[in-house]
Every structure is written in C-alpha cells, then in structure tokens.
Amino acid sequence: MSEIAEAKKAARARIRSARSTLDVAESARRADALGRVLEEHVPARARVAAYLPMAHEPDVRPFLTRHLRRGGQVLLPRVADDPVPRLEWVSWAAQSETRRHPVLPLDEPVGHAQTLSDVLAEGPLQMLLPALAVDTSGHRLGQGGGYYDRMFAEVEAADLREQVSAWAVVGPEEVLPAGSFPVEPHDLAVDAVVTPEGLRRLR
Template sequence: MPPLSKVEWRAQIRSHRLSMDDGDRARAAAGLATAGLQMASRLGSNPNAAAISAYVSVGSEPSTGLLLTALTDAGHTVFVPVCESDHQLNWVEWRPGAPMARSTLAPVMEPVGTRYSFAELGDVAVVLLPALAVDTSGVRLGQGGGYYDRFLASLATTNNGALAGVSTAAVVYEHEVMAPLQLPHDAHDQPVGYVLTPQGFLVTVK
C-alpha cells in the first residue's frame, strides 16, 4: 500500500478531530495549559519573564485559550501571529480580552494592536506552532497555507543572530504524534525541536 500524501493525511486527521466530543476537547485544553507552562519553564532562560510565541486556535485544533491565559498569568508576554502579504507573519501581543478581528488573508482571528517583526520580540522561550500531526523525527504536517513554512525557513537561515537557536514546538493531540519519518515531507519543510500535547512535551530526534 503506497504511503499517504499530505492531502490524504490532512483529510484523515481533520475528520478525526471533528469527531471528538466536547469532553475530550475540554480535557485536552486543560492538559495543554499545564504542559505548556511546564515547557515554558524548562526552555526559557528567564522562566518568569520570557516571551512566548503562540497562536489563537481555530475550529477543531487543540484549544489554546486556557494555555494563553495560563502563560500570561504566569508572567510571560505572549505574542501571536498576524498574517501579512506574501505569506509572511508579524506578531501582536495577546492578553485575555484582547480585541480580535478576522484576518483578511487567512481564515483566522487576529488580535488588534501594534505589529512587530519576530526579531523585535526579544528573548523568546519557545515558538508554539499549529500542526495537524508531527513525527518524532521533527517533521511537522501543517495546514498547508505556507505561512509557517516560510517563517521556520527564516529562522533556519539566520546565523549568529537574535533568531538563531529558537526552540520550536508543534502543538497536537497525543494521537497525532507519529513514528519517525512516518509523515511525508518536502525539501522546504523545516523540522521542529519539540512536540507539545495535552499529556506533556517531548524532544524530537532530528
């Protein structure tokens, strides 16, 4: 049997996510908040103050609402992405109750506020990335929009600067963590260093 394509993987995982019940989603959201705090504490050079790059979940994604609130309550400055032209990302500070607006470029909600480049965010403990699945060799299967592929590529090509060595973690449900090299990937796909699930976080083997 031939391996699944990215399109087939995405369809399969999205279907499974839509089948999850509200109780499972609520438990996952609570677990993700706990695991995310632990990860931020372990990876941040200044655990009580480091910035966190995260995102506002949509649809059937693992809910990040409790996670973002827990991080800000713990003293972290949380930034979430906003979509720009040419599939680029900038970042806006997120706080509970922050005004949100529908993106004109992607099917997501974005906070309203001052937009910063990633280089302007300072000491970022970890970048939390949306994903549909990730394998333990670091291959991340995204939604297919291309924004994060370009962003990760920009991190990978920055040497000896503010962006070098930034920790990256794909956020998925536990059952979406796959065996090494199980997911399809292309030459432009950038590996992630960690996987964050409601059950905890792990280091990938790249």
C-alpha cells in the first residue's frame, strides 16, 4: 500500500472511531438539525440525489421525507452489477421498497434505475454526498470505494458538471483545514459542505 493510501486509511479509521462514540440522542439531534439546514438552502421543488446512511453516517432521511412533502423529487443510489462497480439512481418515496446489498453494509432502493448522466440530462440536480470529512478547499474524503469519484469523472467527461451542485454532508468536527488528509488528482471536490450547524460554500 502506498504512503498516500496508508495516510487516507489512518484518517478514515480516526473519523469512523469518533463517529462510533455518538449516542442515539445526539445522532437524532443532528439529523433534525441537518433537516432544518437543508430545508433552508434547498428549494422546495428541487430534484435531490442523496443517500441512505450507513452506520454512523449523518442521517439525511428526515430531510428527504420532508422534501417529498414540499413537492420535491428524491433519487437514491444503488450499486450496479457491472464489472467495474458504479452507482445508478432510483426515484424514491417514503414508502419505497429497499433491499440490503449482498456484500456492502448499506440499503439500496428497488426500482427502475438511471445513470447520473441520464438524470442530469433531464435538468439540474442538487446532490447530497456522504463523506467522512471535507477540507476547507472542498476536497472530500470518502469511504474508499471510489464510486463517487468515478461517477463525477464520467459526468465531467459528458460536460454535465454544471448541471449538478455537489454538497458533502458531515459532522461539524469533520470540516478540516486544508492539508488534513492526502488529496489525489481523481478525488472529488465539492461545492459546499453541510453540517448540523449550517452550510458553507467552498467553490
């Protein structure tokens, strides 16, 4: 493993360990606060691509449920069964069926799926990205699978990057100074970071 990969692995381990100490009450408080922040900044009828949180990830589900009631659209990711794993997107409602991924520790929506490029061809999209940390230059530290990095590389190749506003969702203590973790050329940079304390635009 390279020195950069080792440093990223160590940073991920530190953040995951800290996240695991949050109790149920604090996690619920943060989810409610996140919902209020997102309702303030995301237009009521916006098309939103988000995620179902894995264990200890910031929970955006309260916001997604309220966003549907406001007349918005929500899409959630599913890992496509391709030789090179990629994300595809499924329209979601509060009662939509989900299934557990056979290998990864996440729940996925059931239904007709589209690539992100196909979704963006229909119009602008607000994307809420899971992340372990974001630095003040906008660099995102993900879980290490590379799904979002590869997806955005395809979006940029299709000249659709201007169609999506990418906001990472983290805890307030996970917004770090630039240089806090290694950054590689393929790593996704986000437009803003959202925490329970508010939204901070970075690009």
